[in-house]
Amino acid sequence: MRTPIIGGNWKMNTDRASAATLAEGVLGAAALHPGPEVVVFPPFPYLLPVHEVLRRPIIGGRTVHLGAQDVYHAEKGAFTGEVSPLMLRDCGCTWALVGHSERRHVIGEGDDNVNMKLRSAIAAGLSVILCIGETLHQRETGDTNHINERQTRLGLREVSPEQLTRIVIAYEPVWAIGTGKTATPNDAQEAHFHIRRVVADMFGQDAAGRIRIQYGGSMNAANAAALLSMPDIDGGLIGGASLKAEDFGAIIAAAAARR
Numbered sequence: 001m002r003t004p005i006i007g008g009n010w011k012m013n014t015d016r017a018s019a020a021t022l023a024e025g026v027l028g029a030a031a032l033h034p035g036p037e038v039v040v041f042p043p044f045p046y047l048l049p050v051h052e053v054l055r056r057p058i059i060g061g062r063t064v065h066l067g068a069q070d071v072y073h074a075e076k077g078a079f080t081g082e083v084s085p086l087m088l089r090d091c092g093c094t095w096a097l098v099g100h101s102e103r104r105h106v107i108g109e110g111d112d113n114v115n116m117k118l119r120s121a122i123a124a125g126l127s128v129i130l131c132i133g134e135t136l137h138q139r140e141t142g143d144t145n146h147i148n149e150r151q152t153r154l155g156l157r158e159v160s161p162e163q164l165t166r167i168v169i170a171y172e173p174v175w176a177i178g179t180g181k182t183a184t185p186n187d188a189q190e191a192h193f194h195i196r197r198v199v200a201d202m203f204g205q206d207a208a209g210r211i212r213i214q215y216g217g218s219m220n221a222a223n224a225a226a227l228l229s230m231p232d233i234d235g236g237l238i239g240g241a242s243l244k245a246e247d248f249g250a251i252i253a254a255a256a257a258r259r
């Protein structure tokens, strides 16, 4: 049985005070609904203050994990503006996102870059969420499975089976992110099923059965339960609805109920 994983991607939102308050709310929600693994991804400047909040013990000893929205592929050096995986660990992060659609399509990152980031984060001891997903045009031209396969294969290139145990895949159709349009549970399930088949082809059936594949793209308190009820959907990566502790808490509750 795969433990559901719920991530809150705060993107370029919150300020120092509201980030700490939101983290407190998430900690409370996670304590109320044990079971799912919960990770929040604040903006870089708020990692430390959020870490201070998340360090507080909660009932049952459960924790909310801290993650970074992006990471650079080198350990240190002359890379102005970048943040290394070691710095992230030093600030309390145990997770990092790589390949988020806004990094791919707004900032212009390609699969090679995403793969370098993933491998360097994993080598530094972080766990990684690899984000993949098709654009609206690619869906309309019937390329969904092809794109997901390519981004999965290139994203996981030169990853060892042992390293794969610290990787989660987030299937996030680009047209569903921040638009209020959600993939239907059946469409999402079909994509997840296909992605799992690709992982099976690369790493074998056992590894494919263990890897967690989250759905992302306008997941909210109202649609989470239906999406999470699908057999290959192992959690959610949530943007907009992760900015309100109550909504994010309802999604954690839906994941806990599924379990």
Ligand code: PGA
Binding pocket: 009, 172, 176, 177, 178, 179, 180, 216, 217, 218, 219, 237, 238, 239, 240, 241
């Ligand atoms: P959204 O964002 O929930 O606002 O659609 C999801 C994501 O970008 O991870």
